[in-house]
Amino acid sequence: MKAAAFAYARATSVVNALELLAAHGDRAKVLSGGQSLMPAMNLRLLSPDILVDIGGLAELRGIAVSGRALVVGALTRHVDLLRSPEIALHAPLLRDAVAHVAHPAIRNRGTIGGSLAHADPASELPACVVALDATIVVRGPAGERRIAATEFFRGIYETALSSDELLVAVEMPVAGHDASFFFQEFARRHGDYAVVGLAARAVVAAGRFSDLRLGFFAVGDRPLLASAAGKLIDAPVTPALLAEATTALADELDPQEDQQASPAMRRHLAGVLLRRCVAALLARPELEAGATR
Amino acid sequence: MTVTRAPAEALSVLDRxxxxxxxxxxxxxxxxxxQGRGQYVSDLELPRMAHVVFLRSPHAHARIxxxxxxxxxRMSGVIAIVTGRELExxxxxxxxxxxxxxxxxxxxQHAIAVDRVCWQGEAVAxxxxxxxxxxxxxxxxxxxxYEELEAVTDxxxxxxxxxxxxxxSLGDNLAFERTLDAGDVDQALSESEVVEADFVFGRHTGVTLEPRAVVADWNAAEARLTIYQGTQAPHMVQNIAALHxxxxxxxxxxICKDVGGSFGIKVHIYADEMATYALSKLLRRPVKFVADRVESFNTDIHARDHRCRGRIGVGPDGTITAFEIDDLTGIGPYSMYPRTSAIEANQVVNLVGGPYATANYRARARVVFQNKNVMCQYRAVGxxxxxxxxxxxxxxxxxxxGMDPVEIRRRNLIADDAYPCASPSGMKFEQLSHHASLxxxxxxxxxxxxxxxxxxxRASNIHRGIGIASFIEVTNPSAAFYGVGGARISSQDGVAVRLDAQGSVICQTSITEQGQGSESLTAQIVGSVLGVSMERVRVILGDTDNTPYGGGTWASRGAGIGGEAALQxxxxLRxxxxxxxxxxxxxxxxELDIVNDSIVNAADGAPRIELNExxxxxxxxxxxxxxxxxxELMATRHFVPxxxxxxxxxxxxxxxxxxxxETGFVTLLKHWVVEDCGTIINPQLVDEQIRGGVVQGLGAALFEKCIYxxxxxxxxxxxxxxxxPMSAEMPDIEIGHVVSPTQESELGxxxxxxxxxxxAAAAVANAVNDALRPFGAIITEIPLTPQVILTALGRI
Incomplete structure (x- = not known):
């Protein structure tokens, strides 16, 4: 389990990183936290000719609030998201989600940019940025490109990023005082990739959702912003309406079969999560029971 | 702690x-x-040492x-590429x-496949x-x-x-079959309520922290091969390597110093290890093999993977009238060497019904070949x-x-005063304590x-369950385990103890240390019996040149057999x-005694002369x-039950x-064990060994499965x-003891x-079924995954 030989370049600036990517194209891989890349290389599932290490680029670090936007640098590590007061205040969903990402050793190294660019459909942060209506900021030879999170994820390990581009930051609207969040996932062991998970942002007023964004993960080839949420917005949520939304959710999901769960089980668990989410956000525990009890 | 036997009148050699x-x-x-000074084979570097990697078959069954x-x-750094034919x-x-x-x-079976591969992972070159x-x-x-052949997998x-x-050449895929019929099962069942179920057990493996590791060093000048290996049985490895x-x-x-976990995984001889010995001899230089994690999963022995149909007869008063089982297991393409892959099924036949006073028992066990990785003995075989x-x-x-699970056990467990006695399968029990333990x-x-x-x-829709499992455990095996079958695997162990020129003690033992504390228990026994402080006792183990001949550490024999040899x-020496x-x-x-490193008067404890002097x-x-x-300031003793x-x-x-x-997920809240291992030498080591064992059992119950x-x-x-299994999912595990020392040794x-x-797995499965009782779901399959539970509940 030794990686095949590869060249290594430590980028001195974003510009330098882009030059290296331009020079090597598909044969290069960007090394950020390395928590997915290095195991894949050691298993020889990936054999890039060159690693472009962006770990030294201070310009990609940091969490800042700029107007109504929260800007998180691509090199921000999971542990920083977990501990940052700005994240806790403006995007608590990220903090809640990161607690479920692997284990401390991995969170100390892994970065948000790496996680988003890797685009594992079962990982937490892609679903969070979809739920938070975030914008992915990338730089390439032609300059900066801003991509809506909902447009960024294209499939298993596939994104809108091209091989000569670098993900530099993620921007999201700061949480309004009326926003509430929900994060829950089902994993066989704490820290494992989820069997099914849900990251949600909502605005609740007078017992109704005036906004609800449901970012499901591990239910398809990319994080899914569930349309079923629409049924619950600006309507009195009754058990019958929730059941209807659950059915709609099951219809729009196209889950994959793997060793943890069949598609039917994923549909079922997504429905459980939807009910638990709605019950929690509306503070109406009786809604959680659903049709199965 | 409950002691089931009154202490002897006289002080024993241990009560000092x-x-x-x-x-x-x-x-x-x-x-x-x-402090990082362990001597693990994975870390070993020798001059001129080469590294071997095995190209392994991607096919389950194929002609090469x-x-x-x-x-x-021609590539840089390559010393040799050797095929099975060449290594023959x-x-x-x-x-x-x-x-x-x-x-x-x-x-x-060949060290490297010749002409044909029989499982995905078998070495080809x-x-x-x-x-x-x-x-x-x-x-x-x-x-x-490769020319792919049809694989036998189910x-x-x-x-x-x-x-x-x-x-x-074998005629069929049946490796072994054993039947047993004791008492009158048909008669008993005909007069009872009969319940039956199919029990399914997933294939899993040991996952040692340090993978299997070998350095073989053929010294042509001495015509001697030195094998550094993380093994549980150095003398067995010596015998097998020499033989082949x-x-x-x-x-x-x-030489076997520190080992990063064994659990039975490292008590066998693997083909790639044999190949490493042979390559060193062939190439006349040290060769190192350390399995990587993928290789470990594909080649470390797997275990369990049984399907067992069971029947039980019960009377209206709760008397269990009969047990009947029909067990089937698949062991991969070869019976493992030298302990064989029939032992687990054989143990199942031996142990079913073991805690109970039921005389009627019928069993059949069949062991079949298949094109999967080899299966063999792993912790708690069978x-x-x-x-x-x-x-x-x-x-x-x-x-x-409609009886409480505790009550049915109370009515059927063998009485604590019924010993010695034997089970219907012929297992002889010296002294057990089922009722005291319950x-x-x-x-x-x-x-x-x-x-x-x-x-x-339950009223608030929270579904918790209690599961109870009594068990008997095979330990301290005599020659009956392997020796009588012709295996040159020693069931006796030896210990040599000597006083050095400053009154310290050097102790050489044939048992090995894999982290469970063999070194500690040996020093504790020697120090206690001799009257010297533990700091003065140095224990040497894991070297066939420098220890007495013996079996090693497996089948829970280190303390009971090696410990008794140390005591004697x-x-x-004393x-x-x-x-x-x-x-x-x-x-x-x-008139004299040894206490605290000094000779003293036995009568009044007055110091006479220090051991040093x-x-x-x-x-x-x-x-x-x-x-x-x-x-004679050196003494050697051996012991075998x-x-x-x-x-x-x-x-x-x-x-x-x-x-x-709703989700099928199980949360373990608490686990209890009461266990009777006789004399306890080091309570912490015993408790932690039991906790580690429970965790492996919980892994089997909920998580671990080799999915083919x-x-x-x-x-x-x-x-x-x-x-x-990982710590976050593990419950607190509380451990209690009942102590019934064996009279077969002085140590007990x-x-x-x-x-x-x-x-552990039985307790968890019973608890899950107990929790699901209001839903009428019964599951007799492990691991109990959310998918299995949701399916049983009809949720998906």
């Missing part, structure tokens, strides 16, 4: 001032390990048509059978290079032509006439299968007649309060020391000793857990997809290594 027996003392090797290694041979000239094949397992058959990375680079350039159809026979390399045992030295089937059936019987368990868990809590929570050796002391002090041995006199001023005295084939122990476990009936597809491909051979210690693993 400052005795370490029964005390939690720090393990002498802790500092060494914590051609191997082209020309390009790879150095090492002979083997057949994993034992004569006492009547009818067991297997086919010759060895690439030897100056580094592991260089060897892996070269491996990508070795091309092998054990249920392995014996069908339409299924291909893996080894034509055409050497005398004296030409092979096996016990979890037997315990889960037995205890699952007992709970089903209780439910059938009573203690109920106290520890506050059973009645827990039942009340369970009932109360220390006693003998006698010798006191003889010399009496001569020096013009006294008699009976005695040793100085013996070694440097023997001229001052009275004439005719020849001191003769009266009982195994020192059976017993225990009982309970699980308390919650099932989320229908073509014989292992699809989860990595730490992300193969779920080992039985084993404790299997206890935790033996009953």
């Amino acid at each position: 001032p400052n005795s370490y027996i029964g005390k939690t003392v720090p393990r002498p090797n802790l500092d060494r390990l914590l 048509v051609a191997i082209d290694a020309d390009a790879a041979r 000239a150095v090492i002979t094949p083997w057949v994993g059978v034992l004569s006492h397992l009547k009818g067991l058959k297997s086919a010759p 060895a690439i030897v290079a100056t580094s592991r990375a260089a060897a892996e680079d070269a491996m990508e350039h070795v091309s092998v032509g 054990m249920r159809t392995a014996l069908d006439p339409a299924t291909p026979v893996i080894h034509a 390399l055409g050497l005398r045992e004296a030409q092979v030295r096996v 016990h979890p299968i037997a315990c889960s089937v037995t205890e699952g059936l007992v709970d089903l019987a209780a439910a059938k007649i 009573t203690k368990l109920l106290q520890m868990m506050d059973y009645d309060a827990l039942r009340a809590e369970q009932m109360a929570l 050796a220390a006693k003998a 006698e010798n020391v006191l003889k010399v002391a009496a001569a020096i002090l013009q006294s008699t041995p009976a 005695l040793a100085r006199t013996v070694y440097f001023r023997p001229d001052t000793l009275p004439p005719g005295i020849q001191p 003769r009266q009982y084939p195994f020192a059976f122990t017993n225990g009982i476990q309970a699980a308390w857990l919650e099932v989320d009936t 597809d229908e073509r014989g491909q292992l699809t989860n051979a990595n730490m992300a997809d193969y779920l080992v 210690a039985k084993g404790a290594g299997e206890a935790g693993t033996a009953g």
Whole structure:
């Protein structure tokens, strides 16, 4: 389990990183936290000719609030998201989600940019940025490109990023005082990739959702912003309406079969999560029971 | 702690001032390990050492048509590329059978596959290079032509006439079959309520922290092979290596210092290890093999993978009238060497129904070949299968007649005053304590309060369950385990103890240390019996040149057998020391004692002479000793149990857990174990060994499974997809003891290594079924994954 030989370049600036990517194209891989890349290389599932290490680029670090936007640098590590007061205040969903990402050793190294660019459909942060209506900021030879999170994820390990581009930051609207969040996932062991998970942002007023964004993960080839949420917005949520939304959710999901769960089980668990989410956000525990009890 | 036998009138050799027996003392090797000074084979570097990597078959069953290694041979760093055919000239094949397992058959297995591969992961060629990375680079350039053959993967159809026979010379795919019929099962069942169920056990494996590791160093000048290997049985490795390399045992030295976990995984001889020995001889230089994690999953022995149909008969008063089982297991393409792969099924037959006084028992076990990785003995061999089937059936019987699970056990467990006695399968029990253990368990868990809590929570739709599992455990095996079947695997162990010139003690033992504390328990016994402080006792183990001959550490034998040898050796040395002391002090041995590193008066404890001074006199001023005295400050003793084939122990476990009936996820809340391993030498080591065992059992219950597809491909051979139990999911595990020492040794210690693993899965499965009782769902399959539970609940 030794990686095949590869060249290594430590980028001195974003510009330098882009030059290296331009020079090597598909044969290069960007090394950020390395928590997915290095195991894949050691298993020889990936054999890039060159690693472009962006770990030294201070310009990609940091969490800042700029107007109504929260800007998180691509090199921000999971542990920083977990501990940052700005994240806790403006995007608590990220903090809640990161607690479920692997284990401390991995969170100390892994970065948000790496996680988003890797685009594992079962990982937490892609679903969070979809739920938070975030914008992915990338730089390439032609300059900066801003991509809506909902447009960024294209499939298993596939994104809108091209091989000569670098993900530099993620921007999201700061949480309004009326926003509430929900994060829950089902994993066989704490820290494992989820069997099914849900990251949600909502605005609740007078017992109704005036906004609800449901970012499901591990239910398809990319994080899914569930349309079923629409049924619950600006309507009195009754058990019958929730059941209807659950059915709609099951219809729009196209889950994959793997060793943890069949598609039917994923549909079922997504429905459980939807009910638990709605019950929690509306503070109406009786809604959680659903049709199965 | 409950002691079931009154202490003897006289003080034993263990009841001495400052005795370490029964005390939690720090393990002498802790500092060494914590400071990174462990001697693990993985870390070993020798001059001129080469590294071998094995190119492994991607197919479960295929003919090897051609191997082209020309390009790879020319690559930088490559020393040799060796095929099975080429290695045959150095090492002979083997057949994993034992004569006492009547009818067991297997086919010759080669160190590297010759002509045909029989499982995905079998080695096809060895690439030897100056580094592991260089060897892996070269491996990508070795091309092998395969002609795929039909793979036999499903054990249920392995014996069908339409299924291909893996080894034509054997005639069929049946490796072993055993039947047993005791009492009158048909009669008993005809007069009882009968419940039956199919129990399914997933294939899993041991996942040691340090993978299997070998450095073989053939020294042509001495015509000797030194094998550094993380193994549980150095003398067995010596014997097998010599046998197949055409050497005398004296030409092979096996060194085994620290081992990063074994669990039975490292008590076998693997083909790639044999190949490494042979490559060193062939290439006349040290060769290192360390399995990587993927190789470990594909080649470390797997275990369990049983399907067992069980029936139980029960009377209206709760009397269990009969057990009947029909067990089927698939073991891969070869019976493992040299302990064979029939032992687990054989144990299942031996152990089912074991805790109960039921005389009627019928069993059949069949062991079949298949094109998957080899299966063999892993911690608690056969016990979890037997315990889960037995205890699952007992709970089903209780439910059938509406009796509490505790009550049915109370009515059927063998009475504590019924010993010695034997089970219907012929297992001889010296002294067990099922009822005392049950009573203690109920106290520890506050059973009645827990039942009340369970009932109360059900009302608020929270579903918790209590599961109980009694078990018996095979420990201290005599020659009955392997020796009588022709295996050169020693069941006796030896210990040599000597006093050095400053009154310190050097102790050489044939048992080995894999982290469970063999070194500590040996030092504790020797220090206590001799009267010297533990700091003065140095224990040497794991070197066939420098320890007495013995079996090693497996099957819970280290403390019971190796510990007794240490006790007897220390006693003998003590006698010798006191003889010399009496001569020096013009006294008699009976009037003297050794306490705190000094010779003292037995009567009043007054110090007479320090051991340091005695040793100085013996070694440097023997001229001052009275004439005719020849001191022997070294003593060696060996021990093997003769009266009982195994020192059976017993225990009982309970699980308390919650099932989320919407998601199928299980949360373990608490686990209890009461166990009776006889004399406890170091309570902390015993408790932690039991906890570790429980965790492995909980892994089997909820998480661990080697998932093969229908073509014989292992699809989860990595730490992300193969779920080992981890701390966050583990409950607190509370442990209590009942102590029934074996009378077969002065030490009285039985084993404790299997206890935790033996009953944990059974307790969890019973608890899950207890939790699901309001839903009428019964699950008799492990691992109990959310998918399995949701399916049983009809949710998906």
